[in-house]
Amino acid sequence: MKIIIIPGDGIGPETMAVTTRVLEAASARFKLNLELRHEIAGHQSLEKYGSTVTTALLEKVKAANGLMLGPMATYDFKDESKGEINPSKFFRKELDLFANIRPARTYPNVPTCVNPFDLAVVRENTEGFYADRNIESGNSEMLITPDVVISLRRITRNCCERIAKAAFELAMTRKKHVTIVHKANVLKIGDGMFIDICRQVGVQYPQVVIDDFIVDAMMAHVVRAPQRFDTIVTTNMFGDILSDLTAELSGSLGLGGSLNAGERYAMGQAAHGSAPDIAGKDIANPFSLIVSSSMLLNWHGQNKGLMQFCDASKAIEHCMGELIASGETTGDIGGKLGTKAVGDAFIKRFNTH
Numbered sequence: 001m002k003i004i005i006i007p008g009d010g011i012g013p014e015t016m017a018v019t020t021r022v023l024e025a026a027s028a029r030f031k032l033n034l035e036l037r038h039e040i041a042g043h044q045s046l047e048k049y050g051s052t053v054t055t056a057l058l059e060k061v062k063a064a065n066g067l068m069l070g071p072m073a074t075y076d077f078k079d080e081s082k083g084e085i086n087p088s089k090f091f092r093k094e095l096d097l098f099a100n101i102r103p104a105r106t107y108p109n110v111p112t113c114v115n116p117f118d119l120a121v122v123r124e125n126t127e128g129f130y131a132d133r134n135i136e137s138g139n140s141e142m143l144i145t146p147d148v149v150i151s152l153r154r155i156t157r158n159c160c161e162r163i164a165k166a167a168f169e170l171a172m173t174r175k176k177h178v179t180i181v182h183k184a185n186v187l188k189i190g191d192g193m194f195i196d197i198c199r200q201v202g203v204q205y206p207q208v209v210i211d212d213f214i215v216d217a218m219m220a221h222v223v224r225a226p227q228r229f230d231t232i233v234t235t236n237m238f239g240d241i242l243s244d245l246t247a248e249l250s251g252s253l254g255l256g257g258s259l260n261a262g263e264r265y266a267m268g269q270a271a272h273g274s275a276p277d278i279a280g281k282d283i284a285n286p287f288s289l290i291v292s293s294s295m296l297l298n299w300h301g302q303n304k305g306l307m308q309f310c311d312a313s314k315a316i317e318h319c320m321g322e323l324i325a326s327g328e329t330t331g332d333i334g335g336k337l338g339t340k341a342v343g344d345a346f347i348k349r350f351n352t353h
Contacts (some may be wrong), residue, residue: 001300002035005097006087008070009042010274011284011339016070018286019293022316023068030312031166037064042072042088051083053090053120066296067267069126070289071274076205082320092125097260098159099345100125101295102243102271107324108335110251118191120174120331121246122167123239125260127154130236155190157197157258164201166261167233171208177230178202180212181238191235198233215242216263222246236329245290247271252332254284256293260297266299282338285330287320290346319350 003023007016020036025295027034039057052072061067069088077084091097100294105118123272129151140152180198184191195212202210213221215238220241221228232243247256255270270288278284294316301309328345329335337345 001030001297002037002063002294003066003068004061004064005036005038005052006041006067006069007038008087008274009044009076010279012042012072012274012280014339015270015284015286015289016179018339018346019068019289021343021347022290022350023293023297024146025347026270026312026316029225029315029351029353030308032297032312037060040261041069043076047096049083052077052085053087058091058094059213061095063264065205065223065300067095067265069267069269069272070298071272073274073276075273079181086270089130092260094128095265095267096262097265097267098124098126098162099259099261100243101166101261102239102247102289102293103257104243104246104250104255106250107255107321107333109325109327112249112251115225115227115251116146116225117229117249119229119246120231121172121228121239122163122170122231122233122245124163124234124236126236127159129153129231144340151351153187154272155193157193158298160194160197161201165197167198167231168201168205168208169249170230173238174204175230176205176207177209177211178286179218179229181215181234181242182220182230183238185214191241194235208299219245223249228279243271244307249286251352252285254288254330254332255291256288258288259292259295259296261299266296268296270315276353282340283330283332284339285331286333287324290320291315298353315350315353320351 007013015072023034041053062330072087077086078223100123103120144150151316167178180195182191184195237276249252253272258269258271269292272288294313297309298312298313327335
C-alpha cells in the first residue's frame with residue numbers, strides 16, 4: 001500500500017511525525033509493506049511553488065492507495081487567485097471523497113460530562129451549503145449589494161443516496177441503528193428529499209433501526225444522552241458542526257479521527273485544525289491523526305479484501321485505548337507526556353504485543 005504523507009501546518013508536522021512512526025510499526029508487525037511518500041502542501045507549498053496544492057501533487061495522490069493529510073491553516077487561505085487553495089477542500093472535491101466518517105467514543109480514564117458512548121457521524125462531504133464545492137465553477141456565495149449576501153445550498157439525489165448507503169453499511173458493522181439528522185421543518189424540499197432517500201436506502205437494510213431528529217434538537221439530545229446513538233447520517237454543514245461536538249464530548253477534539261472516503265480514494269485527516277498557538281510546543285495530542293491513519297488502513301483492507309490491514313487498524317486503536325487507560329497521554333486528556341513522548345510510549349507498547 002502506497003500512502004502519500006502531507007504533514008500540514010501548525011501542529012501538523014509534530015502529530016504527523018508520530019503517526020508516521022505508528023504506520024511504520026504497523027507495517028512491520030503485520031507485514032503490510034507500506035510505502036510512505038512524503039510530500040508538502042499548505043504554507044510550505046505556497047512558499048515553494050506559489051500554491052498551497054499543485055496538480056503534480058494531485059497526480060501523485062491519484063497514483064497512490066491513500067492519503068494522510070495533516071492539519072492545514074485553512075483560515076489563512078483566502079484568495080485562490082494567489083494560490084491560496086484550501087487543501088482539504090481541494091482533495092475532497094478532486095477525488096470525490098463524498099463520505100466524511102467521524103467516530104467519537106469515550107474512554108474510561110478521560111474525564112467527560114456525559115455518559116459513556118460510542119457513535120459515528122457520517123457526513124455528506126461534497127455539496128450542501130459549502131460555497132466552495134457545490135458548483136462546477138466559481139463560488140455559490142454571492143454579494144448582491146454591499147448589504148446583501150445570498151448563499152446557495154445544493155442537495156442532489158445521487159449524493160443523498162451514496163451517503164445514505166455509506167451510513168447503513170457502517171451501521172451494519174456497529175449497533176445497526178441509523179439516525180437521520182436534518183432541518184426539514186424549515187428546509188422542507190432539500191432536507192425532505194434527504195430524509196426520504198435515506199429511508200428508501202434503509203429498506204435494503206431491514207436489520208437496521210431508523211429514526212430522525214431535527215438538527216437543533218439533536219444537539220441537545222447528544223449532549224444529554226449521547227449513548228442513545230450509533231450511526232448518524234446528515235448533510236455537510238450539520239455534520240461538520242455535530243461531529244466537532246461529539247468529538248469534544250468524548251473528552252477532547254484531539255481524540256477525533258476522520259476518514260474522507262469515495263469510491264476509489266480515501267484520505268485520513270484529523271478532525272481538528274492546525275492550532276498555531278501551540279505549534280512547536282510538543283503538547284499537541286497525536287491521537288486524532290493516529291485514529292485517522294487506522295481508519296485509512298481499515299478502508300484499504302475492506303476495499304481490497306486484505307484482512308491484515310483491518311487487523312492492523314484494530315491493533316492501533318487497541319493500543320491507543322491502553323495508553324489512555326494507563327495515563328500515557330498529553331495534557332488535554334489528563335496526561336503529562338509531550339507529543340513525541342506519547343509516540344515513544346505508543347511504539348514501545350505496540351511492539352510488545
